Amino acid sequence: MPSTNSDLPGGLKLLIAGGFGVGKTTLVGAVSEIVPLTTEATITEASRGVDDVALTGGKTTTTVALDFGRISIADEYVLFLFGMPGQERFWFMWDQLCIGALGVIVLVDTRRIEDSFDAVDYFERTGIPFVVAVNEFEGAPYAYTAAEVRDALQLRAEVPVVMCDARSRTSAVNVLIGLVRHLQTADHRTVRPAEPRPAVHEGSCI
């Protein structure tokens, strides 16, 4: 581990998961103090941290664009919000992204609620605290209630459901507040993804 300079801000990480086109980057942009940036992560799927071929262009390598924004917490911390790639073929990287994350927002589009099943399933299994935020798209044929979404996703009672408009700063901030409030009371005793010190090379450590 590199030496630690405590004059530097401490980095914190929140994740935003959800299906393709659900508004993850919009939500990041609504609260971020910078225009969302993109970093290109190269992940080695087959090796999962065993191999060293991440940069060699081999067939096991996948490049994933991660959009992110930031919020300064006084001068002490910086909270980073990362949009997690929603497509099925990127799930293998969720374990890595989740290490050290404070919590997760699962963003849901009620027109394609089935896109969220696997994310909810994943976070329930790993025990990472999460909230479900329902992005209320204009033009959706029917405005579902939080209770209906909870029912459709078969959420545990303690998982908060927040309705939001991912384009609105106030609304997006409200989702973040909902998550942090949940973190204050959530049961953190459940199993978390192995807390391993990530291996030092790319492919396992993002």
Add this chain to the structure above:
Amino acid sequence: MNRGDPGAFVDQAAGRLIRPYAVAGGRTAPHADFHLVTHVVATGRPLDGLGPDHDDILTLCRRPISVAEVSALSGLPLAVTKILLSDLLGRRAIDTRAPVPVFDRARPSTDLLEKVLDALYKL
């Protein structure tokens, strides 16, 4: 091609003309442990002879900045960014701070969450 001019390595249509592993000198693993939200800052120690990509990255580190931001702003893939940063760390040209270990004691600290909430309420 002038090695000191990073523009010489970029073609407008094709993008970077140099493969990432060439920028990283053929290496695929950084020496030190850098995460997306590890912060880095230049120490002011001068660098010489590491090359234009290292110089560009060190310029970004004049103010405290995260590894993810260095990667995004330099246009270099995350893996390459980490390797170049580990070179800079090896020359003590940067200082680092590891991400906040939020789950050291099974749950994030109350104090930390309060500070985050306070900041969110002010947005």
